[in-house]
Amino acid sequence: MITKVQDIDRVFKAMADPTRRRLLDLLHRENGQTLQALCEDMDMTRQAVTHHLQLLEEANLVVIVWQGREKLHYLNPVPLNQIYERRIEKFERSRLSALRDLKKKLEGDDDEKT
Amino acid sequence: MKKPDYVYVTYIATTPEKVWKALVDTDVMRQYWVGPSGECARVNVSDWKPGSRWEHQRVDDARTVDIVGKVVESTRPRRLVFTWARPQDIVDDSKHSRVSFDIEPHGDGMIRLTVTHDELERDPKMLAGISGGWPMVLSNLKTLLETGRVLPRSDAAA
Numbered sequence: 040m041i042t043k044v045q046d047i048d049r050v051f052k053a054m055a056d057p058t059r060r061r062l063l064d065l066l067h068r069e070n071g072q073t074l075q076a077l078c079e080d081m082d083m084t085r086q087a088v089t090h091h092l093q094l095l096e097e098a099n100l101v102v103i104v105w106q107g108r109e110k111l112h113y114l115n116p117v118p119l120n121q122i123y124e125r126r127i128e129k130f131e132r133s134r135l136s137a138l139r140d141l142k143k144k145l146e147g148d149d150d151e152k153t
Numbered sequence: 154m155k156k157p158d159y160v161y162v163t164y165i166a167t168t169p170e171k172v173w174k175a176l177v178d179t180d181v182m183r184q185y186w187v188g189p190s191g192e193c194a195r196v197n198v199s200d201w202k203p204g205s206r207w208e209h210q211r212v213d214d215a216r217t218v219d220i221v222g223k224v225v226e227s228t229r230p231r232r233l234v235f236t237w238a239r240p241q242d243i244v245d246d247s248k249h250s251r252v253s254f255d256i257e258p259h260g261d262g263m264i265r266l267t268v269t270h271d272e273l274e275r276d277p278k279m280l281a282g283i284s285g286g287w288p289m290v291l292s293n294l295k296t297l298l299e300t301g302r303v304l305p306r307s308d309a310a311a
Contacts, residue, residue: 046164071156102162102267113160120292 046099050118053098058083059091063100066114073109157271158250163291164263167298169256172266173230175294176254177201183212185293188219195219199235201227206243207235222249231256237270237279248276266291 053059058081065080066072074089081088092112095101102115165172175181179196186195188211199207201224209220221243222236236249250273259265268287273279296302 070159099162099164102160104157104160104269106156111156113157115160115162116288117161117163117291117295120288121295124289124292124296 046118047122049094049098050100050122053094053100056091056094058087059095062088062091062095063114066101066112071104071111071113073111077112155271155274157269158273159268159270159287161268161287161291163266163295164259165266165295165298166263169230169258169264171298172256172264172294173233175298176233181297185297186290187293199224201233203227222252225251226253238276239279242276250275250279266294 061081062077065077069076074085074092077092078085078088092101096103099118100115102113104111104113175185177197177199179198182196183194186197187193188195194212195209196212197207197209199205201207203224203226205224207222207224208218211217211219218240220237221240222238224233224235226232226234233254235252236246237252238245238249242248251271253267253269253271255265255267255269257265257267268291270287
């Protein structure tokens with residue numbers, strides 16, 4: 040696999056922090072925000088928000104677009120899709136559907152009464 | 154200038170030429186481009202010359218066309234730009250949004266592929282419709298180019 044282990048580590052580390060997840064949520068609600076706009080919704084210093092955004096950018100979860108002098112932050116879910124595709128979908132799909140079947144059975148379908 | 158609606162970036166261990174081919178060659182495209190709910194593959198069909206029409210077709214017997222547009226810019230292997238609209242809006246430019254692919258060498262055998270979708274405010278329903286699709290398409294493209302692995306045929310988890 041050519042995708043480096045460090046890349047995946049960065050994504051998990053970035054996602055492990057509630058502040059950074061909140062920043063991603065804010066961008067999900069409104070994409071392409073400036074640092075100033077994001078700070079208005081965050082109860083912390085501008086420096087702290089900048090630091091968290093930097094880590095999200097290094098994980099490629101946030102992408103920067105310069106528009107004139109404005110630095111806009113965009114949510115980039117592609118690395119999350121990669122993790123889903125390679126680590127969950129491939130290995131776990133059959134087990135997940137087995138679990139779903141079990142749950143259905145235990146919770147009782149109408150046509151499965153004993 | 155309006156700000157873009159969506160910007161997606163992926164880094165791929167490949168060459169700009171291979172990414173370009175994946176964007177314009179239907180034989181490659183059908184191996185990674187899936188529909189919004191993971192069903193049948195899709196291909197974009199065009200001669201990719203500026204001003205030409207392109208069509209987003211389902212790879213099935215009916216070859217249903219879901220999206221159409223016009224090629225705006227085609228600079229191999231760096232930049233591909235086209236408009237994006239419903240088939241019934243093909244003549245109504247005011248409803249077209251725009252998709253740009255930028256391919257940049259990123260050093261160390263990597264490229265950076267950026268997909269920008271803008272002017273979606275012209276068709277708000279489309280904005281909601283496309284938001285889930287691009288990350289999946291780009292993720293599949295990265296997997297194909299790096300591993301040669303094609304899409305698992307989605308065995309309809311109905």
